[in-house]
Amino acid sequence: xxxxxxxxxxxxxxxxxxxxxxxxxxxxxxxxxxxxxxxxxxxxxxxxxxxxxxxxxxxxxxxxxxxxxxxxxxxxxxxxxxxxxxxxxxxxxxxxxxxxxxxxxxxxxxxxxxxxxxxxxxxxxxxxxxxxxxxxxxxxxxxxxxxxxxxxxxxxxxxxxxxxxxxxxxxxxxxxxxxxxxxxxxxxxxxxxxxxxxxxxxxxxxxxxxxxxxxxxxx
Amino acid sequence: xxxxxxxxxxxxxxxxxxxxxxxxxxxxxxxxxxxxxxxxxxxxxxxxxxxxxxxxxxxxxxxxxxxxxxxxxxxxxxxxxxxxxxxxxxxxxxxxxxxxxxxxxxxxxxxxxxxxxxxxxxxxxxxxxxxxxxxxxxxxxxxxxxxxxxxxxxxxxxxxxxxxxxxxxxxxxxxxxxxxxxxxxxxxxxxxxxxxxxxxxxxxxxxxxxxxxxxxxxxxxxxxxxxxxxxxxxxxxxxxxxxxxxxxxxxxxxxxxxxxxxxxxxxxxxxxxxxxxxxxxxxxxxxxxxxxxxxxxxxxxxxxxxxxxxxxxxxxxxxxxxxxxxxxxxxxxxxxxxxxxxxxxxxxxxxxxxxxxxxxxxxxxxxxxxxxxxxxxxxxxxxxxxxxxxxxxxxxxxxxxxxxxxxxxxxxxxxxxxxxxxxxxxxxxxxxxxxxxxxxxxxxxxxxxxxxxxxxxxxxxxxxxxxxxxxxxxxxxxxxxxxxxxxxxxxxxxxxxxxxxxxxxxxxxxxxxxxxxxxxxxxxxxxxxxxxxxxxxxxxxxxxxxxxxxxxxxxxxxxxxxxxxxxxxxxxxxxxxxxxxxxxxxxxxxxxxxxxxxxxxxxxxxxxxx
Ligand code: SF4
Numbered sequence: 021x022x023x024x025x026x027x028x029x030x031x032x033x034x035x036x037x038x039x040x041x042x043x044x045x046x047x048x049x050x051x052x053x054x055x056x057x058x059x060x061x062x063x064x065x066x067x068x069x070x071x072x073x074x075x076x077x078x079x080x081x082x083x084x085x086x087x088x089x090x091x092x093x094x095x096x097x098x099x100x101x102x103x104x105x106x107x108x109x110x111x112x113x114x115x116x117x118x119x120x121x122x123x124x125x126x127x128x129x130x131x132x133x134x135x136x137x138x139x140x141x142x143x144x145x146x147x148x149x150x151x152x153x154x155x156x157x158x159x160x161x162x163x164x165x166x167x168x169x170x171x172x173x174x175x176x177x178x179x180x181x182x183x184x185x186x187x188x189x190x191x192x193x194x195x196x197x198x199x200x201x202x203x204x205x206x207x208x209x210x211x212x213x214x215x216x217x218x219x220x221x222x223x224x225x226x227x228x229x230x231x232x233x234x235x236x237x238x239x
Numbered sequence: 240x241x242x243x244x245x246x247x248x249x250x251x252x253x254x255x256x257x258x259x260x261x262x263x264x265x266x267x268x269x270x271x272x273x274x275x276x277x278x279x280x281x282x283x284x285x286x287x288x289x290x291x292x293x294x295x296x297x298x299x300x301x302x303x304x305x306x307x308x309x310x311x312x313x314x315x316x317x318x319x320x321x322x323x324x325x326x327x328x329x330x331x332x333x334x335x336x337x338x339x340x341x342x343x344x345x346x347x348x349x350x351x352x353x354x355x356x357x358x359x360x361x362x363x364x365x366x367x368x369x370x371x372x373x374x375x376x377x378x379x380x381x382x383x384x385x386x387x388x389x390x391x392x393x394x395x396x397x398x399x400x401x402x403x404x405x406x407x408x409x410x411x412x413x414x415x416x417x418x419x420x421x422x423x424x425x426x427x428x429x430x431x432x433x434x435x436x437x438x439x440x441x442x443x444x445x446x447x448x449x450x451x452x453x454x455x456x457x458x459x460x461x462x463x464x465x466x467x468x469x470x471x472x473x474x475x476x477x478x479x480x481x482x483x484x485x486x487x488x489x490x491x492x493x494x495x496x497x498x499x500x501x502x503x504x505x506x507x508x509x510x511x512x513x514x515x516x517x518x519x520x521x522x523x524x525x526x527x528x529x530x531x532x533x534x535x536x537x538x539x540x541x542x543x544x545x546x547x548x549x550x551x552x553x554x555x556x557x558x559x560x561x562x563x564x565x566x567x568x569x570x571x572x573x574x575x576x577x578x579x580x581x582x583x584x585x586x587x588x589x590x591x592x593x594x595x596x597x598x599x600x601x602x603x604x605x606x607x608x609x610x611x612x613x614x615x616x617x618x619x620x621x622x623x624x625x626x627x628x629x630x631x632x633x634x635x636x637x638x639x640x641x642x643x644x645x646x647x648x649x650x651x652x653x654x655x656x657x658x659x660x661x662x663x664x665x666x667x668x669x670x671x672x673x674x675x676x677x678x679x680x681x682x683x684x685x686x687x688x689x690x691x692x693x694x695x696x697x698x699x700x701x702x703x704x705x706x707x708x709x710x711x712x713x714x715x716x717x718x719x720x721x722x723x724x725x726x727x728x729x730x731x732x733x734x735x736x737x738x739x740x741x742x743x744x745x746x747x748x749x750x751x752x753x754x755x756x757x758x759x760x761x762x763x764x765x766x767x768x769x770x771x772x773x774x775x776x777x778x779x780x781x782x783x784x785x786x787x788x789x790x791x792x793x794x795x796x797x798x799x800x801x802x803x804x805x806x807x808x809x810x811x812x813x814x815x816x817x818x819x820x821x822x823x824x825x826x827x828x829x830x831x832x833x834x835x836x837x838x839x840x841x842x843x844x845x846x847x848x849x
Contacts (some may be wrong), residue, residue: 033256037488041488047540048542049540051540051541053535056572105540107258
């Protein structure tokens with residue numbers, strides 16, 4: 021039994037594949053690549069696999085993680101086969117054997133996004149003012165209820181990458197992981213509410229990387 | 240992109256993108272024929288269907304043909320597409336359906352017809368063939384319901400009758416030649432009308448008698464055959480079968496590898512259309528199937544493989560095949576899923592080997608409650624057979640049993656209906672009679688009663704169908720007779736089966752009803768939550784077509800039936816004979832014990848019977 025961590029990207033039409041469908045998708049790709057996954061014991065054996073952080077449907081990414089246990093050591097050829105066995109839009113960029121002392125998926129704390137908004141613009145000072153607010157209250161849906169929440173503590177950074185008359189590109193570093201998770205869509209809703217003249221109706225979101233509590237990527 | 244914006248707002252956007260593993264992506268520059276394979280239901284249903292997998296890969300294996308898939312957008316997506324004025328598009332390249340050369344629909348059930356009209360509408364293709372003109376694609380249909388093409392005759396340029404693996408290649412060849420010739424569309428139809436199995440409705444005239452029945456159906460074109468013979472595969476080992484299948488990225492209904500063991504059925508149940516139209520029985524060899532299984536497992540990565548046929552227990556190579564599959568699935572670490580099998584020591588043993596998991600329910604289909612009724616439908620199963628099987632199952636540790644029945648069968652009396660409940664009670668008793676140390680706890684007997692719909696080319700094609708009230712009464716009759724907590728009873732909505740009956744045995748005059756119903760907003764009739772019977776009633780009313788004419792009448796042997804423009808191989812003489820035997824409750828032997836001369840041998844070109 022060897023544990024591996026894979027870093028993969030998800031783009032194009034594959035961005036519509038839901039988080040719930042990913043484990044099945046990966047285990048089939050491993051089968052096609054003839055890489056023997058390790059299965060759990062018991063009545064209903066399932067592959068020992070864990071996805072780092074859910075990604076909402078419609079969002080592309082170049083830095084997702086999945087940990088998987090396999091029955092043997094993998095070669096370079098295995099990784100090539102694995103990529104050939106992936107559906108269009110899913111690609112393994114990096115992989116490494118998991119060794120003691122490496123960060124765990126549970127250590128995930130932040131995620132960095134690039135957000136492209138068309139049809140509206142922003143200035144540096146507007147972003148600064150927004151971040152300087154005492155609080156940013158939005159309606160947040162949890163599994164059971166809808167409630168007002170202050171999302172400001174979950175925003176580490178918002179930076180303006182590009183600004184034109186008809187669109188902007190932003191970088192956002194937001195809380196992610198088991199303890200607190202802030203979706204960039206919700207930040208856009210908040211910005212549209214609190215920044216005069218800014219409206220995010222037409223946008224594309226891309227996850228650039230996932231970081232641990234130490235601020236490092238996990239591979 | 241416009242589409243991206245839409246997809247963010249709908250449920251299950253993966254239905255509409257089509258970048259799945261093993262989906263085909265071609266350079267459009269190399270493509271001469273663009274073919275849109277349309278399944279008139281949602282992705283999850285369509286992708287579960289074997290025919291689409293066969294034809295998709297078969298066509299795409301031809302270098303210059305690009306076959307892409309199109310499914311019916313679910314209500315939410317349709318609404319958004321109409322708002323944004325996005326026409327219906329193919330999954331692979333997102334090309335508007337209108338821009339394809341050939342648009343083919345597969346007809347799996349009558350209740351999908353309204354989706355066909357809706358899909359054409361969403362494509363911006365006029366539904367009526369007469370209104371389509373030279374710049375529109377050819378629209379055709381095939382599949383089991385095409386055996387009665389008439390209700391869709393106004394909409395389709397042509398139909399492919401029978402199994403199309405071989406014939407579709409001929410049609411494509413004809414298309415290539417026609418495209419080069421630069422001639423008008425009619426010339427293509429003239430070229431293919433002599434290919435076996437091709438029915439071109441505009442080449443036939445239908446005249447009616449005063450009482451509304453058919454006076455005559457005759458060709459108005461010298462090349463059109465008097466009757467269109469079905470096409471069928473002679474050699475199952477050598478016919479095309481894909482060695483790879485698309486692996487959907489989202490969950491679908493049947494998400495596994497399917498091996499088709501054979502076509503046809505030796506049994507001859509009198510209500511069953513599949514058992515008649517797919518004659519004769521043609522098997523694939525276990526060797527071929529095992530070869531395919533291995534290739535499919537490797538190319539798809541699926542964790543489960545299943546066997547498909549009309550009656551798997553009748554497959555002559557079952558032992559050899561299952562032994563091979565068991566070895567293969569162990570080696571490849573995947574599951575073998577068994578279809579419902581006749582319960583005997585062989586199948587019990589097999590299930591023991593396969594199901595390491597919890598012993599879930601077993602399925603039985605006695606179809607009718609009383610012996611008399613079972614004899615009428617030629618279901619050669621006795622109460623003893625059933626009791627022996629369920630007892631075996633209970634003693635083997637199975638505690639869930641599902642029983643499938645039909646109500647509304649010809650000659651059925653209240654006693655026959657009540658017998659369904661009585662049989663269910665006897666099954667419960669069989670459980671109680673099983674020694675406690677053998678049986679498992681928690682008995683569940685599920686009784687499911689569906690409404691019988693007479694189908695073309697069956698011995699019951701002349702029968703009157705029960706009306707809604709009668710069916711409801713019968714459903715209640717069963718319910719009132721059932722009094723055991725272990726029995727669960729469910730039934731199907733009868734209004735749906737009435738409509739199904741109209742279209743199953745309908746004629747060309749239903750085209751206007753379909754069009755009207757579409758205008759009124761029907762779609763997804765097969766989906767309980769979408770079916771709007773009142774709109775259909777309105778459509779019948781507004782077009783002046785009486786549904787009772789199709790359903791409630793017992794037809795006489797003198798009548799020309801709309802679907803008799805098709806020759807399915809089984810002869811009318813055989814069907815009449817079987818209908819008479821049914822009335823007398825006489826059983827007809829299965830094809831392996833003795834040939835009952837159904838006529839399919841006369842079709843020529845071989846095919847093994849029995
Ligand atoms: S010809 Fe005879 S054996 Fe062949 S399908 Fe018909 S009844 Fe069966």
